[in-house]
Every structure is written in structure tokens, then in C-alpha cells.
Amino acid sequence: MTTAKEDKGEEETLELVAHCLCKAHRFTAQVPRSSLPLKAAYCHCTSCRRVTGALHSTYVPWPGDAAAILASSSLRRYAYAPHLTLFSCRVCSSNMFVEKTDVNNPPGYGVQTGVLANIDIPGLINITNHVFLGDTLDGGASPWLCDANKDGSRPRLWRGARGQSQELSSTHHHWPAGLSSPSEDTDIPVRCHCGGVDLVLRQPMADFAARERSELPWFVDPVSNKSRANFDACDSCRLSSGSDVYYWTFVLLRHLAFPSPRSDGQQPHFLTHAKFPESSLALKAAVSSTADKRDPRWGTLTFYESSPDVQRYFCSRCAACVFYASDDRPEMVDLAIGLLDSGDGARAESLLAWDYGDKVGWRQDVVGGWREGFVESIEAAAERWRIERNYPKSWRRRQMEEQKVSPVPSNNASIEQSAN
Incomplete structure (x- = not known):
């Protein structure tokens, strides 16, 4: 930010800056305070x-x-x-x-x-x-x-x-109370606005329920078998999406798939049974294939490497954010929650265990600016929402609170958070 005190008698102004993640575009505007x-x-x-x-x-x-x-x-x-x-x-x-x-x-x-x-x-x-x-x-x-x-x-x-x-009324919540019951036999569409990205998330909860607790991925609630949904304030995520706080969930690549083949049989035969990549490296290779070798079901999906080992997938037509992938977590991706069409609401609570009231991820990126107070208000309001709805604390928070009482380690994998 730059501020300029004009000559005496003139109003003080400040400079607004808007720029994209890769910094190819930078726009400024002077506004009076x-x-x-x-x-x-x-x-x-x-x-x-x-x-x-x-x-x-x-x-x-x-x-x-x-x-x-x-x-x-x-x-x-x-x-x-x-x-x-x-x-x-x-x-x-x-x-x-x-x-x-x-x-x-x-x-x-x-x-x-x-x-x-x-x-x-x-x-x-x-x-x-x-x-x-x-x-x-x-x-x-x-x-x-x-x-x-x-x-x-x-x-x-x-x-x-x-x-x-x-x-x-902004002081009364108008939405159904309580957690929705999951439907374990229904694939959940993952679609961007223009339809160029068209995938499905195969319900992972039954798979997780069949595992021992110690075998669950770090992002799975060991009680509900739901995948974590978190609040993310990192600079890279807000710049790529345009949203000051972003919302991710975490999925194993083997739980993603292409939609079922069309009934009119228009897909090339050799593609109808092609498997969805099960590693981020294979995903990167498939999406970046040359036109003659690329599976057309990838549609408009492409990616930007925001770091040497990080790929941010998006629609090349409508620009919707889709995945965050990192080479050091080859089996999984972060999935943009706004693309889920779960049928029970935008928050997809039948599938996701939200970090209501927990500290927003990467909140260090907002310190010292206007977003710091914004993020603090979100944390406090989400905690009030959790208490009002009688939702449990996140299992991550419960685990940390238990560890303060007892040094005995949990059987769960680490509760690490993805790097952005």
C-alpha cells in the first residue's frame, strides 16, 4: 500500500493493488480515504x-x-x-x-x-x-x-x-439443523461452471469404515469416517481463486473417477475403461499429454505450477479452481468444495467434517493487514455456529486437547496440514 497526503486542503488517498498469483497482471487505483x-x-x-x-x-x-x-x-x-x-x-x-x-x-x-x-x-x-x-x-x-x-x-x-x-434475518439461521445422513452408494459430481471439468467423487466413507483406525489417512475423522473440510487463508489460494478465505477438502485420487460412459457410445472404445490416475505425478502426466494422446474426458482441466513441486488445477475456460496437488503427497489432492454437487447443500455435511471454530489455516499470511480482523471474525463466528448447532469439536482439536492432558500419542497419522 502507498498513501499520499496531498497538498494542504486536499484529501488523503491510498493505493489499491489487485494482482494475480503469477503476477503477470497488476492493476492499481487511487481512492480517497x-x-x-x-x-x-x-x-x-x-x-x-x-x-x-x-x-x-x-x-x-x-x-x-x-x-x-x-x-x-x-x-x-x-x-x-x-x-x-x-x-x-x-x-x-x-x-x-x-x-x-x-x-x-x-x-x-x-x-x-x-x-x-x-x-x-x-x-x-x-x-x-x-x-x-x-x-x-x-x-x-x-x-x-x-x-x-x-x-x-x-x-x-x-x-x-x-x-x-x-x-x-441475519440474526436467525434459516437452514435445516443437524447433520445429514450420508448416502454411501451415490457418486458425487465434481463440475465447473462451463462443464469443461466433469468428474465424480466416489463415496469414500465405506472404504474408510472398513479400515483399522491406525490405517486411516490423516484427513479422515476416525469416528464419522468423513473427510476433513478446512478454512484456508493462504495468499496463494486467495489469489488463485479470488476468495479471501478458501474451503478445501482432501481426497485420495483413487476415489475420483470419470463419469460413467455415455449411453450413446460416443467415447472412443480404448478410453471407456481407462483408469483415473492414482498419483499426482500420473495425474500431471495425463493432463499435460499432447493433444493426440490426451484422454478427451479431461476436458478443459489444466494446471499452473505455483512452485516446482506444486500443481494448481483449474478449468482453462471458466477458470474455476479444481485441485491442489503436491509431489510430496502423491496419493491425494485438495479438492475445491464449491465444485461438489452433493445434494444436501453447499457444505456437503453428509460427506465432510468441518473445522468449525478451529484456527483458519495459513492465518499467518493475513497478519498485519485488513484480512487479519476478517479471519478472526470468521473463527469466532464459526465457533458460535458449531455450539449453536451442537456440532462436535473437530477431531483434530479434540486430539490436541487430549494430548495436553496426556502425552500418549494418538494412533492416527499426523494431523499435518497441506503446504500451500
């Missing part, structure tokens, strides 16, 4: 979840020069809706801007808050509205996003579009 906080709208609709991989999209009006955005030929444009165009980095997939057109007004531009620099301006963002919450079925991430405003104001909640649908 009196215009702060920036007004943010959170959209929880199914389309926004599918186009980001997060549980929502979050835009504020961009006060900078729109011409600079339009002049960048290396920004990918995606026609998201009849009057909405998204702009993302072709290299690293960072979701950056949205253009809204209206025949009666000049185009307007918004920036995803996750690509804004973490400047030291507490309360830089003020959440004014949460929209299309009805699409989530379970409220999605809204229960922990209603207390984030520094001035104590609460956003307005809408079942659909703002001002055109039922308004919900």
Missing part, C-alpha cells in the same frame, strides 16, 4: 460456486481505470451470463474482474476481493449483502460471514436477488 470502506456483495449462487470453486464470489466496485482491464489481451474473458463477463489470468487462473453491461448505462466493473493486496487498513471491506442463499440449501458460508464488518453492521441476507426475493 473518505470513500472507505469498500462495499462488498457476496453471491452464494450455484453458478458462482462452480466458477470459483469457493462457496461464494465476492466483488467490490473497482475504482481504477477500466481501460487498463480491457487493454490486457492476456486476461481470459468468459461469458458468465448474458450481461456478465469474467476476467481471469490465462496463466495462473486468478479470478480478477467482472464486467456488467446494461443497455441503459455504461459498463461497470468489479474486482474480486481475494486479489486485493492485504493493506493495513482495518475494515477495508464492508459486507452489505449476501445474495442467492437459497441455492445453497444449507446456508453455505453465510453463518460465519455476518459478523465481519468492523463497524458492527450486519449484511442483509436474500434468498435470491437483492430486493427481488425474500429477505432473511
Whole structure:
């Protein structure tokens, strides 16, 4: 951030910076301090979840020069809706801007808050509205996003579009209580917005239930056999997705698959029985194959290597984040929760054991900037949500609390967290 005190009598301004993960794109805007906080709208609709991989999209009006955005030929444009165009980095997939057109007004531009620099301006963002919450079925991430405003104001909640649908009380939760019962015989679709990435997650809970506790992967709750779902504030994840806090779950590659062959038999015969890769190295090789050797079922899936041993998979058309993979964990990937179509809600609680109230992962990346207070509010609100719903503490937290009482090690594998 840079601040500039103008000549006496003129208002102080600050510089906003928006950049992508690979830093191929950097945009700046000077804004007067009196215009702060920036007004943010959170959209929880199914389309926004599918186009980001997060549980929502979050835009504020961009006060900078729109011409600079339009002049960048290396920004990918995606026609998201009849009057909405998204702009993302072709290299690293960072979701950056949205253009809204209206025949009666000049185009307007918004920036995803996750690509804004973490400047030291507490309360830089003020959440004014949460929209299309009805699409989530379970409220999605809204229960922990209603207390984030520094001035104590609460956003307005809408079942659909703002001002055109039922308004919900922000002090009362409108979603079914209790954990959903898992359906162990149902594959869960994993799809991006444009449909270019179309995979399935084969229910892993029955597989985990058949194992001894000591044989479970570190991310599996040994009581429920559900996979961990966590909150992640790392800089790389927010920049690649455009979401200030991202939500991942963890899956073994052998639990992922292509959808069943189409009934019209259009798949080439030699591909219909090809196995899904069971290691991150094999996945990388398959997706990066030359066009004549690449299985067409990979669709638009591609990746960006954010580190020499890290691959961030995304859709090359709509830019949705899909996987995080690391060479030192070859058997598994992090899976973007926003792409799951579980049928029981955006949080997929029939399958996932959430870290409600635990410390947000990689919170050290937000220290010293406006996101620090934002993340602290999320941690506190998620803990209140857990207590209100009578959800148990995460098994990771229970394990750590038990270890403070007794030094006897757990039989579980380490509760390590993925590097980002």
C-alpha cells in the first residue's frame, strides 16, 4: 500500500493493488480515504460456486481505470451470463474482474476481493449483502460471514436477488439443523461452471469404515469416517481463486473417477475403461499429454505450477479452481468444495467434517493487514455456529486437547496440514 497526503486542503488517498498469483497482471487505483470502506456483495449462487470453486464470489466496485482491464489481451474473458463477463489470468487462473453491461448505462466493473493486496487498513471491506442463499440449501458460508464488518453492521441476507426475493434475518439461521445422513452408494459430481471439468467423487466413507483406525489417512475423522473440510487463508489460494478465505477438502485420487460412459457410445472404445490416475505425478502426466494422446474426458482441466513441486488445477475456460496437488503427497489432492454437487447443500455435511471454530489455516499470511480482523471474525463466528448447532469439536482439536492432558500419542497419522 502507498498513501499520499496531498497538498494542504486536499484529501488523503491510498493505493489499491489487485494482482494475480503469477503476477503477470497488476492493476492499481487511487481512492480517497473518505470513500472507505469498500462495499462488498457476496453471491452464494450455484453458478458462482462452480466458477470459483469457493462457496461464494465476492466483488467490490473497482475504482481504477477500466481501460487498463480491457487493454490486457492476456486476461481470459468468459461469458458468465448474458450481461456478465469474467476476467481471469490465462496463466495462473486468478479470478480478477467482472464486467456488467446494461443497455441503459455504461459498463461497470468489479474486482474480486481475494486479489486485493492485504493493506493495513482495518475494515477495508464492508459486507452489505449476501445474495442467492437459497441455492445453497444449507446456508453455505453465510453463518460465519455476518459478523465481519468492523463497524458492527450486519449484511442483509436474500434468498435470491437483492430486493427481488425474500429477505432473511441475519440474526436467525434459516437452514435445516443437524447433520445429514450420508448416502454411501451415490457418486458425487465434481463440475465447473462451463462443464469443461466433469468428474465424480466416489463415496469414500465405506472404504474408510472398513479400515483399522491406525490405517486411516490423516484427513479422515476416525469416528464419522468423513473427510476433513478446512478454512484456508493462504495468499496463494486467495489469489488463485479470488476468495479471501478458501474451503478445501482432501481426497485420495483413487476415489475420483470419470463419469460413467455415455449411453450413446460416443467415447472412443480404448478410453471407456481407462483408469483415473492414482498419483499426482500420473495425474500431471495425463493432463499435460499432447493433444493426440490426451484422454478427451479431461476436458478443459489444466494446471499452473505455483512452485516446482506444486500443481494448481483449474478449468482453462471458466477458470474455476479444481485441485491442489503436491509431489510430496502423491496419493491425494485438495479438492475445491464449491465444485461438489452433493445434494444436501453447499457444505456437503453428509460427506465432510468441518473445522468449525478451529484456527483458519495459513492465518499467518493475513497478519498485519485488513484480512487479519476478517479471519478472526470468521473463527469466532464459526465457533458460535458449531455450539449453536451442537456440532462436535473437530477431531483434530479434540486430539490436541487430549494430548495436553496426556502425552500418549494418538494412533492416527499426523494431523499435518497441506503446504500451500
